[in-house]
Amino acid sequence: MKISELFDRGEFVVTAEVGPPKGFHLEGVIEEAKTYLSGITAVNVTDNQSSVMRMGSLATCKLLKDAGLTPIYQLTCRDRNRIALESDLLSAAAFGIENILCLTGDHTKLGDHPGAKPVFDLDSVSLLHTVRLLESGKDLGGNDLVGEPPKFAAGAVVSPCSDSVDAQLAKMERKVMAGADYFQTQAVFEPDKFIEFMEKAKQFGKPVQLGVIIPKGAAMARYMNNNVAGVHVPDDMLAELAADKERAKAGITGVEIAARVIKACRPYCQGVHIMALGWEKHIPALLEQAGI
Amino acid sequence: MLITELKSKESILSLVTGKVFIINCHGCKEVRFPEAEAEELEKELLASGKVTGVLTTDYICNPENLKLRLERRKTMIAEADAVLVLSCGVGVQSVAEFLPDKKVYAGCDTYRLPGFQGVTPLEVNCDQCGECFLNLTGGICPLTACSKSLVNGQCGGSKNGKCEVDPNMECGWERIYRRLEAVGRLDALKCPVQLRNYATDKDV
Ligand code: SF4
Ligand code: SF4
Numbered sequence: 001m002k003i004s005e006l007f008d009r010g011e012f013v014v015t016a017e018v019g020p021p022k023g024f025h026l027e028g029v030i031e032e033a034k035t036y037l038s039g040i041t042a043v044n045v046t047d048n049q050s051s052v053m054r055m056g057s058l059a060t061c062k063l064l065k066d067a068g069l070t071p072i073y074q075l076t077c078r079d080r081n082r083i084a085l086e087s088d089l090l091s092a093a094a095f096g097i098e099n100i101l102c103l104t105g106d107h108t109k110l111g112d113h114p115g116a117k118p119v120f121d122l123d124s125v126s127l128l129h130t131v132r133l134l135e136s137g138k139d140l141g142g143n144d145l146v147g148e149p150p151k152f153a154a155g156a157v158v159s160p161c162s163d164s165v166d167a168q169l170a171k172m173e174r175k176v177m178a179g180a181d182y183f184q185t186q187a188v189f190e191p192d193k194f195i196e197f198m199e200k201a202k203q204f205g206k207p208v209q210l211g212v213i214i215p216k217g218a219a220m221a222r223y224m225n226n227n228v229a230g231v232h233v234p235d236d237m238l239a240e241l242a243a244d245k246e247r248a249k250a251g252i253t254g255v256e257i258a259a260r261v262i263k264a265c266r267p268y269c270q271g272v273h274i275m276a277l278g279w280e281k282h283i284p285a286l287l288e289q290a291g292i
Numbered sequence: 293m294l295i296t297e298l299k300s301k302e303s304i305l306s307l308v309t310g311k312v313f314i315i316n317c318h319g320c321k322e323v324r325f326p327e328a329e330a331e332e333l334e335k336e337l338l339a340s341g342k343v344t345g346v347l348t349t350d351y352i353c354n355p356e357n358l359k360l361r362l363e364r365r366k367t368m369i370a371e372a373d374a375v376l377v378l379s380c381g382v383g384v385q386s387v388a389e390f391l392p393d394k395k396v397y398a399g400c401d402t403y404r405l406p407g408f409q410g411v412t413p414l415e416v417n418c419d420q421c422g423e424c425f426l427n428l429t430g431g432i433c434p435l436t437a438c439s440k441s442l443v444n445g446q447c448g449g450s451k452n453g454k455c456e457v458d459p460n461m462e463c464g465w466e467r468i469y470r471r472l473e474a475v476g477r478l479d480a481l482k483c484p485v486q487l488r489n490y491a492t493d494k495d496v
Contacts, residue, residue: 104440104447106456107449126443159448166469167466169446174482177482225313230448
C-alpha cells in the first residue's frame with residue numbers, strides 16, 4: 001500500500017522509525033515492531049543512520065514486509081552513486097516495497113567510519129528526480145527500462161524549526177518540483193514555529209507529517225539543542241524534564257511533552273512521524289495521550 | 293594546469309539581459325584562456341550597446357590587484373546590472389566576493405589538466421569541474437564551499453549557519469542562499485534539477 005493513497009483519502013497518517021541492528025539478527029526488531037507499532041500505518045527503515053554502519057535498509061524492509069508490516073525504504077546518497085541507487089530502487093520494486101524516503105544523508109565524517117569516501121553523486125533532489133524518471137520507464141543514462149516501470153510513493157524531509165527556515169523552504173520547493181509526494185519533518189518541539197512554517201509550506205500542496213521525538217530527559221534535550229540541526233527544545237520543556245528525574249526516566253514527562261506537541265500541531269499537518277530512538281515501547285501511550 | 297572555455301553563447305546571452313561590465317582575466321601561466329573567442333563575444337556585446345565598460349587584466353584572484361582595478365572603474369560597474377567575468381572559477385568567485393551586492397556571472401567553464409594547479413592565496417577555491425555552477429549559486433562555488441559538494445541546495449545538517457561536518461566552517465549553501473538573496477536572484481534556486489557530470493575531463 002502506498003501511503004500517498006492514504007493522504008489522498010484524507011487520513012491522518014502515523015509512521016514510526018526503526019533502525020536496523022549492527023548485525024544481521026532481526027528477530028528483536030521485528031518482535032518490537034509487531035508489539036509496539038501494530039497501530040501504526042508504516043515503518044521507516046533508516047539507511048546507515050548518522051553514517052553508522054548497520055544492516056541494510058532494503059533487506060530490513062523486505063523482512064519487515066514479510067512479517068506483515070508496511071515498510072518505508074529510506075535511501076541516502078552518501079554511500080552509493082547513481083548506478084547503485086537506481087539499481088536498488090528496482091530491487092525495492094521487485095520486493096514489492098512501494099514507499100520510499102529520499103535523503104541526502106549525513107556526511108561520513110560524522111559516523112563510525114570517518115575515513116570512508118563520501119559519495120553524494122546524487123542528493124535528495126536529484127534522487128527524487130531519478131525516482132520519477134525510472135517511473136517513466138527511463139534511467140539516468142537515458143536508457144529504456146524493460147517491462148513495466150516501478151511506481152513509488154516518494155517522500156522527502158524538511159526542517160521546520162531550522163534557524164534558516166527560508167533556505168529550508170526553498171529546498172522544499174525544489175523537492176516538490178523534483179516530484180516529492182509527501183514530507184516528514186525533523187523533530188518539532190516548538191508548535192508555534194511549526195505552524196508558522198506550515199502557513200508558508202501549504203502553498204506546495206503536499207502532505208506533511210509532523211516529526212516527533214519523545215525526549216528522554218533534560219540531558220538528551222540539551223544534547224539535541226547543541227548538536228542536532230533543526231531541533232530546539234525550549235527552556236520550559238527543559239525545566240519540565242529536569243524537575244522530576246524519575247518521571248522523565250520512566251518516559252512519563254517525555255510522552256506528555258510529545259503528546260502536547262502533536263495536539264497543538266495536528267490541525268496544521270496531515271500526519272505524524274515518530275522517531276522513538278529506542279523508546280518504541282512508549283509509542284502506544286503517546287498515541288493514546290495525543291488522541292490518535 | 294587548468295583550462296577555461298567559454299560557455300555556449302546562448303547561455304551567456306541569456307544571463308546578460310541588461311547592462312553589463314565585462315572582466316577578462318588572461319590569467320596566470322597555469323591557465324589557458326580562450327582569448328579569441330572572448331574577444332568575439334565582447335565585440336558582439338559592445339555592438340549591442342549593453343556594455344558599460346571592459347577590464348582586461350590578469351591575476352584577478354589577487355585581492356589587492358583586483359580591488360585597485362575595480363575601484364578605478366566604480367562608476368562603470370555601478371551603471372551595469374551585472375558583471376560578466378571571463379576567467380577561471382577562482383577569478384569569478386574573487387569578483388563576486390568583492391561585489392557582494394552585484395550579480396556576478398561566470399562566462400567560462402573551468403576544466404582540469406594534469407600538472408601544476410597554480411597558487412591561490414585565497415579563501416575561494418575551484419575544483420575545475422568543467423561545468424561551472426557559479427551562475428546558479430551567486431558566484432560561490434558549491435563544490436568547494438559545501439562539504440558534500442551539493443549542487444541542488446542546502447542539506448538538513450546546517451546549524452546556526454555552520455556546516456554539520458565542521459562547526460568552524462560556514463555552511464556553503466547558507467552563504468549561497470544569503471548571497472542570492474542580497475543580489476535578488478533567489479529565483480536561481482528554481483532552476484531544473486542539477487546533475488554532476490563526471491565525464492567532462494577534456495581530451496587535450
Ligand atoms: S563550479 Fe566551482 S569547481 Fe566548477 S568550475 Fe565553477 S568554481 Fe570551479
Ligand atoms: S551543512 Fe551546508 S556546507 Fe555542510 S554539507 Fe550541508 S549544505 Fe553543505
